[in-house]
Amino acid sequence: MYKIELIQGDITKAEVDAIVNAANEKLIGGGGVDGAIRRAGGDEVIKECDEIRKKQGGCPTGTAVITTGGNLPAKYVIHTVGPVWQGGNKDEDKLLASCYKESLKLAVENDINSIAFPSISTGVYGYPTDLAAATAIQTIRNWTAYYSQKIPENIQFILFDITTYKCYENALTTFG
Ligand code: ADP
Secondary structure (H helix, E strand, C coil), rough: EEEEEECCCCCHHCCCEEEECCCCCCCCCCCHHHHHHHHHHHHHHHHHHHHHHHHCCCCCCCCCEEECCCCCCCEEEEECCCCCCCCCCCCCHHHHHHHHHHHHHHHCCCCCCCCCEEECCCCCCCHHHHHHHHHHHHHHHHHHHHHCCCCCEEEEEEEEEHHHHHHHHHHHHHHH
């Protein structure tokens, strides 16, 4: 049985098999968590992102790709692209849910046993954190109910600030 764990901190320090990056569609370095992961992961991570962009043009919103973790403690980085919040009527919830599902699918395919997510879309992309937290927790609960095979045993959320942490804590209490 897997467990969901909430941690306040820096995802680049996470000692897990894979960390998830809130990337952008071009897989070109951004700010926020993406910038931090690229800096800490180094050239190997950037090179593999460049190769994926050359091969398939990038990573559309709601999908995910996987690279090495480079210099990170994590072996892999799963790059997923969350939706930009546009008021809630542009399928933002479905696209955000898809980020979590596609990331977990890649985790299963790559025998990943521990995975850490940041709060996807709630920084520069402007998704209200309470809504994003509810979607994140509900999606993981629903997804794991369907896919009993090889779910990562340890699913972490690494939240940078206390306000974000509290939102995920509320969501876990409500939907967990
Ligand atoms: P998005 O573009 O998907 O909104 P951001 O990187 O702007 O992504 O923000 C997503 C979340 O990641 C925000 O809550 C932000 O505070 C957080 N964040 C930024 N740096 C880190 C880090 N090193 N570890 C964990 N979370 C981080």
